[in-house]
Amino acid sequence: MSMIAFNDKFDLAANIRCSDKSLTHRAFILAAIADGVSTISNVTFSQDVVSTIRALEALGAEIRIEGNSAAVKPIALPKSEVTINCGNSGTTARLLAGLVSGLGVKAVFVGDDSLIQRPMRRVVEPLRRLGAQIEYKPGSLFVCQGGSLHGAVINAEVNSAQVKSAVLLAGLFAEGQTEYIEQMPTRNHTELLLAELGADIKTSYKNGKYSVSVKKSRPNAFDVELPNDPSATAYSVALALLRGQENTFTNVLVNPTRMGFYNVLKRSGAKLSICNIHTVLGEQVGDICVKCSTLSPIAATAHDVCDGIDEIPLLATMALFIKGEHHFECVGELVHKECNRVEAIEHMANVVHQQCSFDGANLTVISDGVVPCGKRFKTFDDHRIAMCGAVLSIIAGSGCIDSAPFDISYPQFLDSLGIRPLKLGLIGTNILQSVSPRMQTYLAMQAGVCCSYGIVTLAADVSDAELLRVIDSYDGLNVTMPFKIRVAQLLNADIPAVNTVGKGIVPQSTDGYGLVHSLQKHGVDFVNKPLWIVGAGGAAQSCVSELLNYGCKMRVFNRTAQNARLLRDRYGLPDEVADPVGMLTFIPECTYEQGLSLPNSCKFVFISAYMGYSAIREKAEARGLTVVDGFEMNYFQGTVGFSLWTGTPVQDDYEGYLAYVKEFDYI
């Protein structure tokens, strides 16, 4: 899990370095059933593509990878029973459902939480019509049980190239002819490649409908250098157009059934042209040139949507920056993608105070073209939504996304934009709920710094070597329990526990600063005063050590008396301290805390738990005492680490942070 904060800087590369994902899946699948060894080069091993490669290996293909090339020896004798893990990839699941049905293999298809919610009946039903035996079983996407296939005429029920491809792949193994008829022609890579590789396949138009017919046949082996992905290039094109830059992106697949995004933009005034067009394995490839353009409102027809379904969220993102009313026709399929992408678009529009509505088929965005900076965008763990969030943030001037699953389709995404975020994070155990990623990315947006902040969960018994390796792989890290003391020892710190480490900085604890600064902010008088400390863990220790620098006399209470004694002995604290002016608790809400009484001498309390219920907090509030919350201490301790890692001034605007937190409903 990693959040990323963006600033307004990017530097677009001409070669976006991302092989077209649709073509890459298909190249590997066809190579796996070709009549000899094929070689595929310029491959981007995105997670989706790797899912397909692993699945083909499970089926019996031998795939040798060297750098960004692969040699594929086809499946000789298919394995009899296999599990196909499709990960997040709908293309893997649906295309391989067709291949597996054709091969007659028994296979259980599984996938991640997003994939198992996506509709699969659309591919299962047509394959059943060809004679495939496919079942749904709880806990899996579907199970193929074999069955001998025969041709059939299938009319498409949804606009889906994946379904069409599944049927065509199965049709290569079926007796007789298999015909697939589409209302709206979808991307045609499978039929183009099959035709180019000598399979028995024909396309035609019948009564205005596009039809593909295939007969039993085997593709020839081939060698291909894959072109770049127009869907990935689209993010660079969007940035160039929104920033008014001129750029050329080379060696991009420009198949007309993938040009929806580009066609819509051209009609909105974008000066886009394609040159150096040539053919690779039956596919058109060229360079896409972008010139400075003024964009008018976007109108995407159902046809454009079909030719650019994956780019609709990006067009909607661009629409937010263009004043006017924007229309997207027949986008219902977006609901069934890696997340509900209609909801994701509505979220982005809402966050930047623009209007968005969806009537079940058509989407309208109304924007004044003014997009505020410093906002946080949910990605719904969807790679394309994350990339839209990045574009939105960059053009807005700053912004952040709550996860960065770019590797699903486009591992070089940030690299292609010339963006190298500073790599920050938090190590600990049980830290998934930590507020640090949100807080640190907020600080980054305020400072105009581009950084990622990740959660690195390690087992408590991780080896020293591994712990050091992880630390070394980050520019800056926060350290939390149970590693504060161990990391201090491993890095030879001159204090017993650290929470902040990083390249070129002295390992240190900023917890004490966070506490003292939050007390000072509330005007609390604690210098040279008696205090009661509740708790004896890492945070209590750091704070005791810091408060000693301010001459405080402290008594430690803890449910386990022995731990209280250890802390007392370590810092030479007295057994008794009378009339404390403040009580500071570093334990979670519990019966022990409820049993504590708040002395009459107390003027303030500090509650380390964030904004939650605490018996001491309640007692203090009832008496009208000052209450300092741990959330505030957390902010101030974080500001020091951020400043050290980034060389920016220490920030001091807790109220601004709180307003941001409230806006995004974090607590």
Ligand code: S3P
């Ligand atoms: C794809 C087809 C489209 C697209 C997906 C890739 C393909 O899905 O969204 O990213 O390679 O065939 P549908 O077939 O579900 O429209």
